[in-house]
Amino acid sequence: MSLLCYNKGCGQRFDPDKNTDDGCTYHPGVPVFHDALKGCTKGRHCNEKPVEPVKPEVKVTVERRPLEDLKPKFDEYVIQAPKPLESVQRPSADEPMVRLQQRVSPSLRQALEKLRLAENNQSGVKEEENEEIKIGTACKNGGCDKTFAGSDHDQEACCHHPGVPIFHEGMKYWSCCRRKTSDFDSFLSQEGCTKGQHLWKRNDAGKKVVPCRFDWHQTAGQVMMSIYAKNAVPELCSVEANSTTLNIRIIFEGEKEFSQQISLWGVIDVSKSLINMMATKTEIAMKKAEPMMWARLDLPPPTPQTTNQNKDSAVENGVAADA
Numbered sequence: 001m002s003l004l005c006y007n008k009g010c011g012q013r014f015d016p017d018k019n020t021d022d023g024c025t026y027h028p029g030v031p032v033f034h035d036a037l038k039g040c041t042k043g044r045h046c047n048e049k050p051v052e053p054v055k056p057e058v059k060v061t062v063e064r065r066p067l068e069d070l071k072p073k074f075d076e077y078v079i080q081a082p083k084p085l086e087s088v089q090r091p092s093a094d095e096p097m098v099r100l101q102q103r104v105s106p107s108l109r110q111a112l113e114k115l116r117l118a119e120n121n122q123s124g125v126k127e128e129e130n131e132e133i134k135i136g137t138a139c140k141n142g143g144c145d146k147t148f149a150g151s152d153h154d155q156e157a158c159c160h161h162p163g164v165p166i167f168h169e170g171m172k173y174w175s176c177c178r179r180k181t182s183d184f185d186s187f188l189s190q191e192g193c194t195k196g197q198h199l200w201k202r203n204d205a206g207k208k209v210v211p212c213r214f215d216w217h218q219t220a221g222q223v224m225m226s227i228y229a230k231n232a233v234p235e236l237c238s239v240e241a242n243s244t245t246l247n248i249r250i251i252f253e254g255e256k257e258f259s260q261q262i263s264l265w266g267v268i269d270v271s272k273s274l275i276n277m278m279a280t281k282t283e284i285a286m287k288k289a290e291p292m293m294w295a296r297l298d299l300p301p302p303t304p305q306t307t308n309q310n311k312d313s314a315v316e317n318g319v320a321a322d323a
Helices: 106-121 184-188 308-322
Strands: 024-026 041-043 102-103 158-160 165-168 173-176 194-196 214-218 222-227 238-241 243-253 256-263 268-277 282-288
Touching: 173 184, 222 243, 238 268, 243 282
Parallel strands: 102 268, 165 214
Antiparallel strands: 024 041, 158 194, 165 173, 214 222, 222 282, 238 243, 243 256, 268 282
């Protein structure tokens, strides 16, 4: 049976019966990371582990100081989370209306001056409008593509959109039904959401009330509404508002009028809101009363809900009728 030699630098197995005096080559001294080198002394193999040298005792003479002395010396700053903002209670819609301040751009003033010069050069005599509706006259209701084919077909129902077109963030839809689409042809081909009578001719006295495309976007502190009415007349236009309601009346391109009343989704600061009138559009800059994002421009009307009290009264009436 072979045994393992524990002499430093050897590590071989040997037969005790054949263990000679010069059979082991090893290091008798203390190892100094040179065990891989060949031994410097010859002798007999040894199957006993050498005694480990005693490690010298290390004395630490460090004074123990209080924990407060070990802490770094600097000014401590306590960081607190900001207090939550108190939500602004929605004011009443019956607050008095305030007329917003107007800012007229030089481009609009130049465009209006050119229109006045062109009107002065034209003849002041205008032909009287014919009261008779011509065959092929298109219906003036939005979303209706029917044409006048005679008085016999005048009683047909008109399927149209009573609202105004809205283009917002790439989406196109009518304000009355809000069926959104990104394709312009699909928007034009949307079937009307309301049935009524065809409008072959507008009988508005004076100004012609017409729908007008508008859009809106928002920042952290403002809501911007853009009404794409060209050459609006500042003297005849007015935008009145309170904290939750907006009344718009824009006269543009001579005799066209755009009128809209909007119940706003959020609350605005009327004193810091104004109107920017340009040649191509009119912008209404509304200052938010609280820094929050609006989900939409207008506040949808509340949906009627049947209360439990109405249900209970209906059940009681039914029981009384059975009795």
